[in-house]
Amino acid sequence: MILTPERRYADRLGEFTDRHAFLVDLSTVLALMGCAAYGGSLTLPGTNPPDRDEAATVLMVVSCLALLKHRAYPRTGVVVTTLCTVVAVTFGYLVTPLLLAPVMAALYWLAASTDPRTTRAYGVTTIVAVIVAAVFADSMNHLSLLLRTIGPFFWLMLPLAAGRGTQVRRAYLASVQARAEHAERTREEEARLRVTEERVRIARELHDVVAHHMALANAQAGTAAHLARTHPEQTRKILTDLTGTTSSALRELKAALGLLRDDGERPGPAGLEPSPGLSRLPELVSACESAGLRVTVTTEGEPQPLSPGVDLTAYRIVQEALTNVSKHAADDDAHVCLAYTGSRLLITVTNEGAGKPEAGTGRGFGLVGMRERAKSIGGELCAGPRPQGGFEVTTALPLSPAARPVEGTTPA
Numbered sequence: 001m002i003l004t005p006e007r008r009y010a011d012r013l014g015e016f017t018d019r020h021a022f023l024v025d026l027s028t029v030l031a032l033m034g035c036a037a038y039g040g041s042l043t044l045p046g047t048n049p050p051d052r053d054e055a056a057t058v059l060m061v062v063s064c065l066a067l068l069k070h071r072a073y074p075r076t077g078v079v080v081t082t083l084c085t086v087v088a089v090t091f092g093y094l095v096t097p098l099l100l101a102p103v104m105a106a107l108y109w110l111a112a113s114t115d116p117r118t119t120r121a122y123g124v125t126t127i128v129a130v131i132v133a134a135v136f137a138d139s140m141n142h143l144s145l146l147l148r149t150i151g152p153f154f155w156l157m158l159p160l161a162a163g164r165g166t167q168v169r170r171a172y173l174a175s176v177q178a179r180a181e182h183a184e185r186t187r188e189e190e191a192r193l194r195v196t197e198e199r200v201r202i203a204r205e206l207h208d209v210v211a212h213h214m215a216l217a218n219a220q221a222g223t224a225a226h227l228a229r230t231h232p233e234q235t236r237k238i239l240t241d242l243t244g245t246t247s248s249a250l251r252e253l254k255a256a257l258g259l260l261r262d263d264g265e266r267p268g269p270a271g272l273e274p275s276p277g278l279s280r281l282p283e284l285v286s287a288c289e290s291a292g293l294r295v296t297v298t299t300e301g302e303p304q305p306l307s308p309g310v311d312l313t314a315y316r317i318v319q320e321a322l323t324n325v326s327k328h329a330a331d332d333d334a335h336v337c338l339a340y341t342g343s344r345l346l347i348t349v350t351n352e353g354a355g356k357p358e359a360g361t362g363r364g365f366g367l368v369g370m371r372e373r374a375k376s377i378g379g380e381l382c383a384g385p386r387p388q389g390g391f392e393v394t395t396a397l398p399l400s401p402a403a404r405p406v407e408g409t410t411p412a
Contacts, residue, residue: 017096029064032102036060039098040088056093059084063102065159070109075122077106082126089133095148097155102158103130111163112170119160127156143348204369208251208316212323213249217242219291219326241290248287276319277311285321285336293326295334301340313373314347314397317381320366320395321349331390345397352390371393377401 045331056207065086067228070077081103089095097104107126111119130152135145224238285295306314318336325334331352339346367383374381379397386392 011080025068025070028105029067032067032105033060033064035098035101039101040093042094042096042098044344055091056088056148059088060102066221067102067106067109070106071113074106074113075118078103078110078122078126081106082129086129086133088179089130090139092137093217095130095134095137095152100130100155104156107156108159108163108166111160113163116164117315119164123156123160125360127153130156130256191193191235200372203365204372207365207369208320209249209252212319213245213252215323215327216287216291217245217249220245223290238290241287245287247324276315277306277308278314279311280315281318281336284315284322288322288326288334291326292332295322295336296334297336297338299338299340303338304345304399306345309401310345310378310397310399313377313379313397314345316373317347317370317393318349320370322382324366324393325349325351328391343399345399346396347393347397349393350386350390351392352386352388355401 013355037057040060063081066080067077084105085100087301088099093099095410103126107123109303110122131149134152134217220238220242224242227235262411281297285297288295322334322336333352335348335350337346337348337350371381374395374397377397378401379395381393382394383393384391
């Protein structure tokens with residue numbers, strides 16, 4: 001909201017009034033007393049002022065003092081000032097805006113602080129009472145009936161309209177402030193949501209990199225230790241593959257950490273490979289076989305081009321599924337089936353063996369990460385034991401992401 005000089009002054013005046021409410025009310029009441037006293041001395045040409053100065057003074061003082069409590073009792077202030085004004089007009093005092101100043105102030109504060117229904121009820125009653133008193137007052141005999149009625153009507157309608165306008169302005173400013181606070185909270189919630197989503201994505205990437213390569217390296221090291229004495233040549237080959245596995249893990253981990261340190265202003269390091277996809281599936285199968293896991297891959301249907309996000313998701317799901325087989329399955333055989341059907345890619349990773357006794361409960365982050373990856377591009381994933389034994393992971397991915405923007409191409 002743009003603050004104009006007039007609005008800034010109004011806001012400062014409002015703040016000053018809130019801090020020094022009694023002093024402001026007292027100054028206002030004294031000013032109203034002066035206006036009422038001066039208004040009581042006014043008469044029409046050719047008429048004599050009433051001889052009840054003391055009574056008029058008492059009435060004006062009482063009506064003005066009642067306004068000191070207008071913030072807490074606006075209705076009482078209107079009733080008292082109306083009665084005092086009607087009595088003063090009945091005594092023969094001329095109805096002028098100065099004489100009506102206390103009741104006009106009371107009507108303004110009533111309209112500014114109460115609901116429209118209350119304002120109408122008290123406002124109409126006050127206007128009718130003052131007009132009736134003016135019509136039958138001796139001081140108004142020299143004026144026509146129209147002037148005796150239309151003058152008080154407009155003078156008393158003015159504070160009602162002004163008070164209603166003040167109330168509308170306050171409501172408008174309150175709504176603007178509420179919208180601004182809501183927008184601020186929404187921005188903060190959106191920022192927190194984006195941070196949370198990014199943390200989940202980074203955690204998923206690091207899990208896929210670390211869990212797969214560490215599990216594969218552990219399996220390769222165990223196989224090499226088992227064959228060290230009886231098959232030295234095969235052991236040497238496995239150790240060579242282990243070096244490649246750890247090197248690949250370091251490269252992917254370095255790339256992931258590099259993305260975390262990238263502030264978007266400096267160009268990223270050169271020489272980084274694009275995100276892995278199904279084109280690197282033979283390398284994944286070869287690495288798994290070096291760890292003692294036999295993997296067969298079959299393709300059904302005509303292979304279709306995949307978007308980078310879907311390609312990365314498909315590769316990571318197969319990678320995590322094979323990692324789970326190497327860690328938790330007693331059987332060393334796994335089958336991967338890629339079926340291109342219409343606009344979707346169906347991936348099935350099957351292991352027919354039972355789980356290892358030391359596999360534990362399986363409450364890790366692998367299955368959660370696979371489901372999150374599939375859901376992020378509009379796909380579905382199911383994982384669980386097979387009725388005939390073993391474990392199966394099945395996912396259906398669209399050839400192009402449908403649910404949300406893909407994560408993009410990340411270095412590997």
